[in-house]
Amino acid sequence: MTTKITLEDKGQDLLWLRVNEDGLVEEAGPFQNEMWKGSYLPVWFARVGQLCPIHSFPHIIRGFLKYKIVSIEKEQ
Secondary structure (H helix, E strand, O other): OEEEEEEOOOOOOEEEEEEEOOOEEEEEEEOOHHHHOOOEOOHHHOOOOOEEEEEEOOOEEEEEEEEEEEEEEEEO
């Protein structure tokens, strides 16, 4: 089962992330998939209306994206 995190649209290339149950980003889009794939996103900590938490070693360590989460949807 995966979770789709949708971000607010401020003209950036990253609008959503598909995360597995362990918190690893399996897919990101519509662009920059290779950049964000394999990052860690603690789904249990993510909340709609808050900045998106993410860990992408070595660039982002326990940080947040500049964009708020619009929706969190469970997928099959």
